[in-house]
Amino acid sequence: xxxxxxxxxxxxxxxxxxxDDGALEAAYAAxxxxxxxxCRRMLETERxxxxxxxxxxxxxxxxxxYRPDAGTIAGWLIGMARFTVIDILRADELQPPPDxxxxxxxxxxxxxxxxxxxxxxxxxAIAALPERERKIVQLAIFEDLTAAQIAARYDLPLDTVKADxxxxxxxxxxxxxxxxxxx
Amino acid sequence: MPPEADDFDIDPAFRDRLARIISQLDATDxxxxxxxxALWGRIAAAVTAESARAQTQSGxxxxxxxxxxxxxxxxxxxxxAFARDNDAPELVELDPARTLWSYFDNDETxxxxxxxxxxxxxKQAQAHVPLRxxxxxxxxxxxxxxxxxxxxxxxxxxxxxxxxxxxxxxLLGRRTERNNETPAIPVCSWCxxxxxxxxxxxxxxxxxxxxxLEDLVPSITYGICPTCRDLMSADLLVxxxxxxxxxxxxxxx
Numbered sequence: 355x356x357x358x359x360x361x362x363x364x365x366x367x368x369x370x371x372x373x374d375d376g377a378l379e380a381a382y383a384a385x386x387x388x389x390x391x392x393c394r395r396m397l398e399t400e401r402x403x404x405x406x407x408x409x410x411x412x413x414x415x416x417x418x419x420y421r422p423d424a425g426t427i428a429g430w431l432i433g434m435a436r437f438t439v440i441d442i443l444r445a446d447e448l449q450p451p452p453d454x455x456x457x458x459x460x461x462x463x464x465x466x467x468x469x470x471x472x473x474x475x476x477x478x479a480i481a482a483l484p485e486r487e488r489k490i491v492q493l494a495i496f497e498d499l500t501a502a503q504i505a506a507r508y509d510l511p512l513d514t515v516k517a518d519x520x521x522x523x524x525x526x527x528x529x530x531x532x533x534x535x536x537x
Numbered sequence: 538m539p540p541e542a543d544d545f546d547i548d549p550a551f552r553d554r555l556a557r558i559i560s561q562l563d564a565t566d567x568x569x570x571x572x573x574x575a576l577w578g579r580i581a582a583a584v585t586a587e588s589a590r591a592q593t594q595s596g597x598x599x600x601x602x603x604x605x606x607x608x609x610x611x612x613x614x615x616x617x618a619f620a621r622d623n624d625a626p627e628l629v630e631l632d633p634a635r636t637l638w639s640y641f642d643n644d645e646t647x648x649x650x651x652x653x654x655x656x657x658x659x660k661q662a663q664a665h666v667p668l669r670x671x672x673x674x675x676x677x678x679x680x681x682x683x684x685x686x687x688x689x690x691x692x693x694x695x696x697x698x699x700x701x702x703x704x705x706x707x708l709l710g711r712r713t714e715r716n717n718e719t720p721a722i723p724v725c726s727w728c729x730x731x732x733x734x735x736x737x738x739x740x741x742x743x744x745x746x747x748x749x750l751e752d753l754v755p756s757i758t759y760g761i762c763p764t765c766r767d768l769m770s771a772d773l774l775v776x777x778x779x780x781x782x783x784x785x786x787x788x789x790x
Contacts, residue, residue: 378584382577390572395565403576411583469561476558477566495559527551530558 367422378414385428386410389435392474396439396467405442409435421535426525429475429532436471437536440464475533479526487518494519575704582674582702599679605689607636607654643760646726649769654683654691661685668695669729671740673709676701676729708744708754716753724757727765737762 366384369377389409393402413420413434420430443464462470480491493499493507501519505512602611610633641647657664666681678699684692707713708722708731723732724740731740744754761769 379577379581382580386572386577387569390576391569394570403573403579406572406576407580407583410580411587414584415587469558470566472558473562473566476555477562481567495562523547523555526555527548530551530554 367420367427370417370427371420371422373414373417377417378410381413381427381431382410385431388428388474388478389431392432392435392471393439395470395474396461396464397442398461401442405435405438408438412438424535425530425532426528427532428478429529429534430536431532432471432475432529433533433536436467436533439467439471443467472530472533475529476526479522479529482525483522487522490515490518491522578674578705579702581705585672585675586700586702599695600693602686602690602692603637603654607638608633609635609637610690642758643723645766646760649761649766657683657685657691658689668726670695670726671706671709671729673705673707674702676703703741706740706744708740708757714753715756717756719755721756721758723760723762725762725765726759727761727769730762731757732762737764 366377366380370381386406390402390406393405393409396402397405409431413431416434420427480488480495483491490504490508490510493504494501499507501515502512504510505515508515599616600612601609601616604610638647638651641650653664653666656662662685664683666683668679668681670677670679677697679695680698681693681695684694686692709724720734722743724730725732725737729740730737731743732738733743733746
């Protein structure tokens with residue numbers, strides 16, 4: 355198994371775009387779980403692996419089209435995963451496989467593929483934050499606290515709280531831009 | 538969320554978009570499942586196969602030459618791609634002081650190649666050598682054509698004739714952490730089999746057995762198995778005695 359590891363994203367993104375040795379493996383190590391989790395959510399287990407493989411092989415084949423300045427590689431990969439999943443689900447609708455009689459009704463409908471992809475991407479951006487920033491952003495997002503309220507609650511300088519939230523917003527923005535870039 | 542707009546430098550359209558996404562977030566959006574262990578191997582094999590197919594379609598996979606002093610003097614893009622694909626970046630930039638023989642780590646194999654190239658030079662002829670040159674995720678069979686050229690130069694042209702994906706064999710990985718306290722495993726450059734101290738067997742079989750016993754895999758050294766050596770030697774002798782041009786042995790597969 356590829357070892358999961360923290361990766362300096364800007365380096366990884368430029369290396370991936372340049373087709374450098376090891377960049378695909380590093381991208382898989384950094385984002386394989388995200389892509390696979392998304393595919394698992396939308397597809398049966400066996401097909402989730404196949405879909406994940408298609409995403410990474412297709413991403414590597416298309417690496418010349420990836421532009422790091424246009425968004426994160428995580429967003430780009432999930433953008434590609436979204437199309438892969440939609441293709442598979444559409445093919446099912448056109449030709450239901452005879453050896454898979456059970457309905458897919460425990461899975462989200464194909465129409466949710468894009469919404470779920472974007473939500474998981476935003477979730478990824480939040481989960482990847484350092485602990486303090488994550489806590490601050492969660493308070494802002496899920497408890498609707500203002501920056502001033504968070505600063506008061508944790509006795510932090512207001513500018514620090516604002517900077518943390520700004521960084522998180524920036525990360526989410528770049529994730530979603532990468533997602534759009536995969537179109 | 539997001540917090541008051543005037544707190545942050547944020548595009549209003551993005552703010553609205555993000556707000557819509559965030560309003561629908563639930564716990565499952567944060568759940569992650571690790572991919573199966575074998576998945577990366579499948580991806581790497583598929584990418585390698587694509588790369589090799591693209592190279593095969595263009596004809597030559599690897600092309601290089603040596604001069605009269607046996608120094609590697611020219612390589613094509615196939616060499617570079619192949620070196621990278623096999624995780625051997627040190628081969629991308631060739632050292633002009635290194636002879637072909639310095640790339641061999643096995644005396645017997647080196648000697649066989651010396652004889653073969655001597656014959657090619659002496660007879661101004663061509664030889665064809667089948668080779669195995671596997672990547673961790675891929676079995677690969679090559680056909681090498683060795684051709685003499687003016688001024689003592691020799692050209693080597695290797696064509697990928699067949700490849701077959703397989704689960705990754707860490708024993709062949711150049712970045713694999715090695716246990717250098719155990720003897721190196723010999724691997725035959727002709728048939729790809731490996732020697733476990735008792736018998737020559739497919740490297741996957743040997744790797745599977747080793748994995749049960751070792752945390753770290755041993756080093757490997759490329760050589761020639763007795764069967765391939767006998768075939769190669771016999772063919773070289775026949776070539777020397779009866780043929781006008783050498784054609785190296787066709788080792789067993």
